[in-house]
Amino acid sequence: MLDINNKKLIKNGYRITNKRQITALRIRVPGGSLDVKYFDIIKDIAQKYGNGKVHITTRQGFEIPGIPMAKISEINEIIHPILIGMESEIGVSIHNPKTGYPAAGTRNISACIGNNVCPFANYNTTELSKKIEKLIYPHDFHVKIALTGCPNDCIKAHMQDIGVIGMVLPMYDSNRCIGCQACVKNCQKVATGALTIVNYKVKRDHLRCIGCGECILKCPVLAWTRGEKYYRMVVMGRTGKKNPRIAQTFMEWVDETAILKVIENLYHYIDQFIDRSLPKEHVGYIVDRTGIQVFKDYVLKDVYIGSLSKIANYMSFSGYGHEKSNYF
Amino acid sequence: MGYSFNISTFNNVLRELSADYIIYAPVKIFNKGVFSDTDLVTYGQIKTLEDIEFEEKSHFSSKEIFFPITQTLFYFTEDAFSLPKISPKKIIIFCRPCDANGIQRLDQIFLKNGDLMDNYYNELRKKVHLFVLECKYSFDTCFCVSMGANKVDRYSAFIRRAGDTVLCDVSVDFEDRFSKYGTYVNMTPVFIESNDIKVDIPEKIPKSIFYHKLWDEYSERCIACGRCNVVCPTCSCFTMQDIFYEDNPYCGERRRVWASCMIDGFTDMAGGNSFRKNKGERMRFRLLHKIHDFKQKFGSNHHMCVGCGRCSDVCPENISFTACIQKLNQAVQSSDQRGLKS
Numbered sequence: 001m002l003d004i005n006n007k008k009l010i011k012n013g014y015r016i017t018n019k020r021q022i023t024a025l026r027i028r029v030p031g032g033s034l035d036v037k038y039f040d041i042i043k044d045i046a047q048k049y050g051n052g053k054v055h056i057t058t059r060q061g062f063e064i065p066g067i068p069m070a071k072i073s074e075i076n077e078i079i080h081p082i083l084i085g086m087e088s089e090i091g092v093s094i095h096n097p098k099t100g101y102p103a104a105g106t107r108n109i110s111a112c113i114g115n116n117v118c119p120f121a122n123y124n125t126t127e128l129s130k131k132i133e134k135l136i137y138p139h140d141f142h143v144k145i146a147l148t149g150c151p152n153d154c155i156k157a158h159m160q161d162i163g164v165i166g167m168v169l170p171m172y173d174s175n176r177c178i179g180c181q182a183c184v185k186n187c188q189k190v191a192t193g194a195l196t197i198v199n200y201k202v203k204r205d206h207l208r209c210i211g212c213g214e215c216i217l218k219c220p221v222l223a224w225t226r227g228e229k230y231y232r233m234v235v236m237g238r239t240g241k242k243n244p245r246i247a248q249t250f251m252e253w254v255d256e257t258a259i260l261k262v263i264e265n266l267y268h269y270i271d272q273f274i275d276r277s278l279p280k281e282h283v284g285y286i287v288d289r290t291g292i293q294v295f296k297d298y299v300l301k302d303v304y305i306g307s308l309s310k311i312a313n314y315m316s317f318s319g320y321g322h323e324k325s326n327y328f
Numbered sequence: 329m330g331y332s333f334n335i336s337t338f339n340n341v342l343r344e345l346s347a348d349y350i351i352y353a354p355v356k357i358f359n360k361g362v363f364s365d366t367d368l369v370t371y372g373q374i375k376t377l378e379d380i381e382f383e384e385k386s387h388f389s390s391k392e393i394f395f396p397i398t399q400t401l402f403y404f405t406e407d408a409f410s411l412p413k414i415s416p417k418k419i420i421i422f423c424r425p426c427d428a429n430g431i432q433r434l435d436q437i438f439l440k441n442g443d444l445m446d447n448y449y450n451e452l453r454k455k456v457h458l459f460v461l462e463c464k465y466s467f468d469t470c471f472c473v474s475m476g477a478n479k480v481d482r483y484s485a486f487i488r489r490a491g492d493t494v495l496c497d498v499s500v501d502f503e504d505r506f507s508k509y510g511t512y513v514n515m516t517p518v519f520i521e522s523n524d525i526k527v528d529i530p531e532k533i534p535k536s537i538f539y540h541k542l543w544d545e546y547s548e549r550c551i552a553c554g555r556c557n558v559v560c561p562t563c564s565c566f567t568m569q570d571i572f573y574e575d576n577p578y579c580g581e582r583r584r585v586w587a588s589c590m591i592d593g594f595t596d597m598a599g600g601n602s603f604r605k606n607k608g609e610r611m612r613f614r615l616l617h618k619i620h621d622f623k624q625k626f627g628s629n630h631h632m633c634v635g636c637g638r639c640s641d642v643c644p645e646n647i648s649f650t651a652c653i654q655k656l657n658q659a660v661q662s663s664d665q666r667g668l669k670s
Contacts (some may be wrong), residue, residue: 115364122364150363168364175398178586179569180554200569200585217362220555221397221586222370222387225360 003067004232011140014072019064023279024055024065025075027082028101030090031111031129031147032060038082059144060110076100080117091134103138105280111147112155114166121149122166122213123229128256133259140271142280151191151212151232162266163234166261167211169227169308173248174201176223178221182217183224190214202310211253230308231259236317245284245319253308261295261303269298284317287298329503333494337509339376344505346375346418349457352393353377353422356388357524365486371421379652380422382489385467389430389561389638390423394452395438397558401448403581409490418455424485425519428458429477430561433622435565441628448584453462457484457501463520471525471650477634478520486517527653529619529631530660542655543608549645550607556614556639562632563591566596589614615652616665 006016014023016227027042042062046054051066068074076099083097094102112118113126124148145162148155158164179200187195194208195215202223204215211232216224230253237247251258255308266283273286273294287295292315305311333341342351359365369384373395384460402409423431431453438449460483472478485506486497497515498506555564567587572580587594587623590610595603604610638661 119363124365166364175396178397178554178558178588179586179593182553182591199571199574200583218553220553220588221558222360222362222368225368226364229364312439 002069009072011102011132012072012076012099013104014067014069014250015063019317021069022065023069023072024050024056024063024068024236025079026065026066026084026104026108027062027079028100028108028133029061030086030109030137033115033116033129034125035085037087040143041079041082045078049075057108058110059146060109061108063303072100085139087133090130092137093129094138101138103140105140106136106138106143109133109145109147109324110155112149113163114147114149118277119148119217120209120213121150122211123149124169125149125155125166128164128259129168129248129258130258132263134269135264139267141267141274143266143270143283151210151325155236158234159237159239160234160247161236161238162263163247165234167230167232168213168216169230169253170204170213170215170224171227172202173223173225177201177219177222180220180224182218182220186214186218217267229256230254231256233259233262236282236315238282238284238288240282242285242319243319244297245317248315248317250315251309251311253306253310255304255306255309258303258305258309262299265299265301265303269295271297288317329498329500329507330496330508330513331496331506331511332513332515332538333496335377335492335494337346338494340509341505342374342376342488344369344508346521349418349420350415351375351422352390353380353418353459353461354382354384356381356384371423372378374422377489380461380489382461382464384634385424385638385641387558387638387642389636390421390427391430391434391561393419394431394456395434395449395564396452398583398585399448399582401582403579405579407666414451415473416499417459419452420457422457422459422461424463424636425460425480426460426472426477426634427561428460428468428480428483429472429634430636431456431458432631433562433634434564436622436626436628437562457485459483459485460517462486463486466523466639468518468524469640469648469650470519470520470635471637472635473523474525474527474529474635475635476630478523483666486515488515488518488541524633525637527635527648527652527656530553530657533616533620533656533660535660537656538612540659542659543612545608546611546652547606547608549647550611551645552590552592552607552610553644554591555642555644556647557588557590558640559579559588561634561636562618563588564592566662587606589617611647611652615649619656 013026046064048050049067049071050064055063080097080280083094088094109129111125111129115121127145131214144160146155146157146160147164148157149166151165157165184195184197190208191212191214192208194205196203211230216226232252233250234247235250270283273290275281351374353373353374354369357368360368369381369386370388371390400412402411420641438446460480484499488495495515524649566584566585569583569585604613618633619631
């Protein structure tokens, strides 16, 4: 029998399965966008070492099951073009790409298809995924991040430790407006009712506006056009056994630099306060202990807050529990 | 008279003209497209030749320059009114032949439509001088040749850009400005002689077509957004708005604002009646106006539509105007009149 160091194996991107000596490899696909040339490598591993199948993971990676643990070093050599192309080339520091993934704690950054394809998306989710991957990978902390192009949240950013939602500041040229009310009616029906008609022209209530860009999409005359790109960050969403809950808005109308800095700072916060008796701990539980103010002190360090930006003073989390002893 | 320029000498002409003229042309505006990280090609003010977008069709036509989307007709207080000021500068528009013909159609509606001319339109329109841009190729939705709007014979200048060379055929009004910086050449304007799309417009359309089932699919497909109207170089409808200022409702202004025959409310009347409630009827009204009613009313030798194809370009539901014309043509040609609803 092979002598397997489980912790090393897991950190290498493989998992402990329900069959002894049999593992599954997880391929990271930052932003869920993969050059199809890597399909050949994935296919070859699945056919030669695995059971001929691949599982498409919920985080947009590929999991290749049925691999004998004895073949791990061989497989690590085979996947090295994926590590170079998907990680090294976007700036991730990979010490030796022929020894496989250097960490698995920080999960693959998932993203909706973004403005490369989707008309609703307010930014390029693929590009931002790469920037975040470069910033936080490899790392052992269990952090889940997802990016979504607009508040439709197709990627389920609300179920992540950090969810980034695209916003756009709508710019209104009243001289172009023909008063058709397409934007007003649509905002009322599908968004937040932030628009009203005054004297045949449109007024936007900035506090209600979620920057989804629907008004821009609906306007036939381009009276509404795209202004600056902004982001909303929702934090501490989670699934899991103890207390699943949906993420809440931590900041909105912030720029990309602020998003990146907060994510970077988050790791310092976790390092300071994580419960090291557990194999992993979602950041939301840490915030439950430290309180939102301490969280803010850490993650907002050196973050530039623009004039439009809003930071939450209070976040109402509920989620649901099970009224069992571990709750108290 | 023909003149040849390089980019820098042509820019000298533009700089000199800009003293007396506001100069508009198709321009590409970075990141102003409807979708994120896309650009918008539309008419905007230019300073140099490099500002002009030669390769792509503009999203909107040039009509908003002299037929503003929102135009204040007068301001009023309790017992007095005054007219808005108009810039003393004249206007140059660089546009393609279809748009130049579109302007001629608008002239018909606003200036030669009964005994009175529309003074607001006329005041801006008479400032406009057209510099027609030669089309090197036809875009995929263009059908200007079918509409006879591929050519234009009246212009202040006709412009061909070939790499770093600009060739111009210039009318007498602008001769001195161009001859100062250009070298004399022979230049004959070239027009698009064939489009990928060709449409057959039925000469006589029976009134029974009103009730044909061909319009029904548009009631299902059209979302009544009005994009086809606002991008059309020949749509001229407007509505009136009386504004009472919020801070002091004893003062205000009367405006006219573009209106669209496809959008809800266009045919609403006092008392609550509304014609053309369903979108198929609106499609029928718009289409027949463009390729039948206008020509019949004015007895002109051309239809209202100039075949620029913008209505097809911008329709979010992918409705093709030319496909609809073809369906109409087939319906008219089919002798047994199948499809007529009783």
